[in-house]
Amino acid sequence: LAPKDYEGKKVVITAGPTIEPIDPVRSITNRSSGKMGYELARELAARGAEVYLISGPTKLKPPFLVKKFFSVESVDEMFKLTLKFFKEADIAIMAAAVSDYKVKNYSNKKIKKSSENLIIELEKNPDILKELGKIKNNTQITVGFAAETNDVIEYANKKLINKNADIIVSNDVSRKDIGFDSNQNEVVLISKDGEKHVEKSSKRDISVAICNYISSKFSK
Numbered sequence: 001l002a003p004k005d006y007e008g009k010k011v012v013i014t015a016g017p018t019i020e021p022i023d024p025v026r027s028i029t030n031r032s033s034g035k036m037g038y039e040l041a042r043e044l045a046a047r048g049a050e051v052y053l054i055s056g057p058t059k060l061k062p063p064f065l066v067k068k069f070f071s072v073e074s075v076d077e078m079f080k081l082t083l084k085f086f087k088e089a090d091i092a093i094m095a096a097a098v099s100d101y102k103v104k105n106y107s108n109k110k111i112k113k114s115s116e117n118l119i120i121e122l123e124k125n126p127d128i129l130k131e132l133g134k135i136k137n138n139t140q141i142t143v144g145f146a147a148e149t150n151d152v153i154e155y156a157n158k159k160l161i162n163k164n165a166d167i168i169v170s171n172d173v174s175r176k177d178i179g180f181d182s183n184q185n186e187v188v189l190i191s192k193d194g195e196k197h198v199e200k201s202s203k204r205d206i207s208v209a210i211c212n213y214i215s216s217k218f219s220k
């Protein structure tokens with residue numbers, strides 16, 4: 001039986017990719033199956049948390065115990081809902097693969113093929129995790145992910161500081177056997193107290209390890 005260590009805790013989770021429209025038929029997106037975020041949502045709900053899962057488009061069914069599920073597309077939509085629920089939340093886990101940029105001038109008509117080169121101007125999206133890091137109080141915990149292809153630990157440590165996060169879950173996306181669409185992952189959990197390596201296992205087992213790690217932080 002799962003421990004009930006999250007009873008009374010409200011957790012906001014983002015998951016999946018985002019979609020930034022260019023015109024009515026085209027868009028910019030990020031690679032993400034949403035599996036890691038959904039596994040975390042399932043595990044946390046099973047352990048008693050009230051989970052708010054805010055998800056970009058995925059092929060997954062929302063976990064059974066998650067009662068508050070929101071389907072979004074753009075980063076702006078995801079940001080708005082995340083902010084709304086974070087105000088009341090104890091923990092935020094930002095597992096979505098968020099688009100760093102959005103299209104500056106959305107065309108409401110389909111862009112026609114004409115010139116050899118087409119330039120689409122992009123502008124920065126809000127960094128949701130970073131914004132939460134600015135407004136959180138001293139009991140709220142923020143958790144981010146860092147998918148990198150090189151210098152994984154170094155970048156994750158920078159993210160921890162830059163985004164004022166409590167935990168960064170880092171993984172190496174250059175490896176074909178883990179991450180992205182895979183059911184397996186291997187991560188390093190990073191906080192100001194140091195690093196904890198979680199060996200290669202299913203995303204379900206990884207979600208258990210992440211939840212244990214977070215709960216060791218708030219029970220301190």
Ligand code: C5P
Pocket residue numbers: 014075094095096097098099100125126127128129130143144145146147159
């Ligand atoms: O900086 P980078 O995008 O690599 O950081 C990844 C972490 O930040 C993830 O937890 C991701 O969900 C979060 N993030 C976010 N909003 C963004 C970009 C990233 O919440 N605009």
